Amino acid sequence: MNVERRKVAIFGAAAAVRFLLFTCFPGLPDLLTGRVEISTPVTSFKRLQEGLFLYNHNVSPYDGGVYHQAPILLPLFALLPSSQSWPSMTYLLYILVDILSANALMKIAKSGEGGSSSLYCSPRMGKKWSGYAIAAAFLFNPFTIATCIGRPTSVFTTCAILHAISKAVVGSSFTSMFALSIASYLSMYPVLLFPPLILLCYDRRGPKQQNDSLLSFVSGNVMGVGGFLYSLFHMSYIITGSWEFIESTYGVQLLLPDLTPNVGLWWYFFIEMFDSFRNFFLGVFWLHLSSYVAGLTIRLRRQPLFVIITLLGIFAIFKPYPSISDTSLYLAMLPLYRHVFPLMRYTFLALSTILYATLLGPAFYYLWIYAGSGNANFFYAITLVWSLGLSILVADALFAVLRDEWEVERPEMRGKEIRQI
Amino acid sequence: MSASAHATPMVRPRVESASVPNEVQSTTDDAPVNAVNATPKKKEPPPEKPEHIRLRILVISSWWAIIMFLGLPVWWYTTTIYRASLPLDEMRDWADGRVCRPVFPLRISIEADSLQDHESQHLLRTTQHALDDLNDFSAHHLRLQLSPPTNASVSANGISVEGGDEEVALKIRLLPGTETKIDLQAYSPILDVYYTPNQIPSSSSSSSSLATSIANKLRELFAEEQAMIAYLLSTSSAPPERSPKALAPEVTDSLAKWTTRSMKYSRTYHLTFSLFTPTAVPSSWDIEAALEEHMKPLLDSFSSISNFTIDTQVQLYATPGVSGSVLKKADLSGFINAAEWPLSPSIGGAPTVNFIVYVGDMEVEGGGKSWLIPQWGGVVIQSDITDLRPAMLIFSNQLMSLLGAPETGSLPLRLLTLIRVRSAGLLLKASGTMGSLARLSDALRSISIPKSVADGVYTTIEHLNQACEGLGGKEGLENARIAEEAAEKAFFEKSMVGQVYFPDEHKIAVYMPLLGPVGVPLVMGVLKEFKAWRKRRMGGV
Known part of the structure; x- marks a missing residue:
């Protein structure tokens, strides 16, 4: 089969599935938009509509404290016909973003960075999935489809992150940094991906930059990211007319004033937190989230792509406002390391835990909010299970990659059980 | 290698x-x-290969760097308790009465135009001597002075200012007469003393009957005020040597009642006059005229102490809390039907004083048709409301009691006394609050002290100083009131007590389970690495 035709077939099928779901079940988009698992206070499509309404009526979109998303989304959605009267335009936009993400993912897979980076070559690298399989696994993942139908703005972040990586693996650091800046501008947390991403760019840098030292390479790109972010902020300032958006978007992510339940761990913790310790533990949680970056980047210096993947998994668990969209991104990236799957030990446990939480989560949420026969602990318990499943998966994948590296050094230990000494 | x-x-x-x-x-x-x-x-x-060791040390130090350079500052920044510095010594000095003695040197001027200068000087000396003999309470003493002989007639209204800027509490007019008579004018603070010519003390005698009788009269006039101030001082936190000699138990009892009866001092009071009737009649009463005639003059004379706002209401078909034609004394507290009668506790910020006329034929056990409810108001039962004068007179009396005025003396004297007593009370209360705040801040080192509290303390001390200087006058009262208000506000600052219920031991309970699991691997990692390093070194040597 022709290569291009396979790509078109996958993308077409994915678009068709999404479009069918949009059109055959007209109630489904709104239903999924309301789900806390998909829409968080910082990504919700409903809140975007509120901000858009205010923006179109020349009121500051941040008045009323409902809209916490980046200002640049407003003119973009203002250009589209209203999602009330012409919903299909919005649907098409979200379908297009998903397909762009899948396309970027395909490029990453094609580069072969997963099996053999410039500093490391896995002995198992032959065992990998094609880019089509990986793109299909992303596009037909129920989490991805549900996210697309629920239309949170996190899909734009996902798309930007994937593009940043796909540009990094081909060595175009400038474009990669631009994409990373957009992702950081939209959701703030992707800025933590900078260290592994810059290493990835450095490892794959083109012949022109071959003589650059790491320090000058990094500092140049730091300035690049700073410049992009500055121009994005300035554009936002022009759009909204004030710097208020900084506090309403990044301030909300940092200080967590909105404790709407979600699949993460923060909301319940900060409901229960003593007021005098709230600020301290906000600091602790953010430091916890960001402290993985340095350690992982140093330890897995030879495989920066896997650092990015692991960090994305950690963010999906420990972010202030996570949703299944973050999980779907992690699950999309993980198959790039298909060759280490045989080394994972708890795949069944992790996947069944995630499946269990996926099925019971909505039920427990229903029991708490609608039936009233449960309480917040019900839902929090299931989000703990969900996070546990994801943690097992992340830790297991990390273990597998480390084991893979170790076996290069000690080929004689291949296939042996590990034990602690 | x-x-x-x-x-x-x-x-x-x-x-x-x-x-x-x-x-x-x-x-x-x-x-x-x-x-x-x-x-x-x-x-x-x-x-292990050396590069693995190096890698591990790098990873561990990256974690520790984050903790040291980000974690510790965050911890320090978010958990330090802001404690504004308070002038603790000054506050304690106030509470112990070391800064300000609430002393009222009451000036009493003697106007003796009809006497020779040396005669009046001598009379003043002997009278002052007699007064000092009688007085045993240093905080409250009467000082006589001669008013300069002026031809100007004595101003008829309240407080005339003479002898410098100090306010004169009472003026004695010595008037020649046919018999010895001492009269207190009812509507101005003037004491008329009539004397017979033979009573003028000769310059040789050290005492005279005129001087003694004036001194006795003065002492009688100010006895109640003295007792009140003595009582206030004795119940305040002032050191015992400052307190006056023990008051007689019955005096203490009546003063304790006075304290419980009188309302908290406020710049404005709200008076509510209510007519309650058990039937449909009478549906109106001539309250406006009655207030104008009987209440207004009293309220006007109070204007230097407090302002009043007034409203009235009529309530038909109102049943009291207790029934029967004779009300038992024990039942009086239940007479007000708090559940059904629309008597709001307070309108605006000002405390409300309620006066109730109940149309009925009841009588309190043992006679009497009116009673006073401490710190709340008064009730009069009256079957006929065409003439409101008796009720108004009773209410006037009740109002005086509720505001804390003394029982005896002429109206101007009672008002002047009220100013002095109120100032002293507020001064002592604000000082006491300062002391409590200082003790609180000492005892609970872990509570936060926001800036507003420190501001309140400085305001209080500033106004306490001013009040202390102008003690006895209207200025003093106003300053004392501001000081007391600021002190209360500072003491009851909400954000200060948030930490009180969170002692240091509890912090361990917060930190341990949350940070323990993070801390143990980090510390163990460093220890293990250090041990391995030492072993390598020893092995290498």
Whole structure:
């Protein structure tokens, strides 16, 4: 089969599935938009509509404290016909973003960075999935489809992150940094991906930059990211007319004033937190989230792509406002390391835990909010299970990659059980 | 390559091909053993490569760097308790009465135009002497002075200012008469003393009957005020040596009642006059005229102390809380039907004083048709409301009591006394609050002290100083009121007590379970790394 035709077939099928779901079940988009698992206070499509309404009526979109998303989304959605009267335009936009993400993912897979980076070559690298399989696994993942139908703005972040990586693996650091800046501008947390991403760019840098030292390479790109972010902020300032958006978007992510339940761990913790310790533990949680970056980047210096993947998994668990969209991104990236799957030990446990939480989560949420026969602990318990499943998966994948590296050094230990000494 | 130098002596005969998992390893202090040893030794792994060690140290130090350079500042910044510095010594001085003695040197001027100058001087001396003999309470003493002989007629209204800027509490007019008579004018603070010519003390005598009688009269007039101030001082936190001699128990009792009866001082009071009737009649009363005629003059004379706002209401078909034609004294507290009668506790910020006329034929056990409810108001039962004068007179009396005025004396004197007593009370209360705040801040080192509290303390002390200077006058009262308000506000600052219920021991309970699981691996990682480093060094040497 022709290569291009396979790509078109996958993308077409994915678009068709999404479009069918949009059109055959007209109630489904709104239903999924309301789900806390998909829409968080910082990504919700409903809140975007509120901000858009205010923006179109020349009121500051941040008045009323409902809209916490980046200002640049407003003119973009203002250009589209209203999602009330012409919903299909919005649907098409979200379908297009998903397909762009899948396309970027395909490029990453094609580069072969997963099996053999410039500093490391896995002995198992032959065992990998094609880019089509990986793109299909992303596009037909129920989490991805549900996210697309629920239309949170996190899909734009996902798309930007994937593009940043796909540009990094081909060595175009400038474009990669631009994409990373957009992702950081939209959701703030992707800025933590900078260290592994810059290493990835450095490892794959083109012949022109071959003589650059790491320090000058990094500092140049730091300035690049700073410049992009500055121009994005300035554009936002022009759009909204004030710097208020900084506090309403990044301030909300940092200080967590909105404790709407979600699949993460923060909301319940900060409901229960003593007021005098709230600020301290906000600091602790953010430091916890960001402290993985340095350690992982140093330890897995030879495989920066896997650092990015692991960090994305950690963010999906420990972010202030996570949703299944973050999980779907992690699950999309993980198959790039298909060759280490045989080394994972708890795949069944992790996947069944995630499946269990996926099925019971909505039920427990229903029991708490609608039936009233449960309480917040019900839902929090299931989000703990969900996070546990994801943690097992992340830790297991990390273990597998480390084991893979170790076996290069000690080929004689291949296939042996590990034990602690 | 320094790998061999780092190898520990324990594993010197390394087995390079570890293909047999349970191969027994020989150690340095053991004789070579064969493969069938009964207690197989644990297999040692090959030594780590130096770059692995370096990597691990880097990873551990990256975690510690985050903790040191980000975690500690965050911890410090978010958990330090803001404690504004308070002038603790000054506050304690106020509370102990070291800064300000609430002393009222009451000036009493003697106007003796009809006497020779030396005669009046002598009379003043002997009277002052007699007064000092009678007085045993240093905080409250009467000082006589001669008013300069002016031709200007004595101003008829309240307080005339003479003898410098100090306010004169009472003026004595010496008037020649046919018999000795001492009269207190009812509507101005003037004491008329009529004397017969033979009563003028000769310059040789050290005492005279006129002087003694004036002194006795003065003492009688100010006895109640003196008792009130003595009582206030004795109940305040002032040191015992400052307190006056013990008051008689019955006086203490009546003063305790006075304290419980009178309302908290406020710049504005709200008066509510209500007519309650059990039937449909009468549906109106001539309250406006009655207030204008009987209440207004009293309220006007109060204007230097407090302002009043007034509203009235009529309530039909109102049943009291107790029934029967004779009300038992024990039942009086239940007479007000708090559940049904629309008597709001407070309108605006000002405290409300309620006056109730109940149309009925009841009588309180043992006679009497009116009573006072401490700190709340008064009730009058009256069957006919065409004439409101008696009710108004009763209410006037009740209002005086509720505001804390003394029982005896003429109206101007009572008002002046009220000012002095109120100022002293507020001054002592604000000082006491300062002391409590100082003790609170000392005792609870962990509570936060926001800036507003410190501001309140400084305001209080500033106004206390001003009040102390102008004690006895209207200015003093106003300053004392501001001081007291600021002190209360500072003491009851909400954000200050948030930490009170969170002692230091509880902090361990917060930190331990949350940070313990994070801290243990980090600390253990460093310890392990340090041990390995020492071992390598010793092995290398």
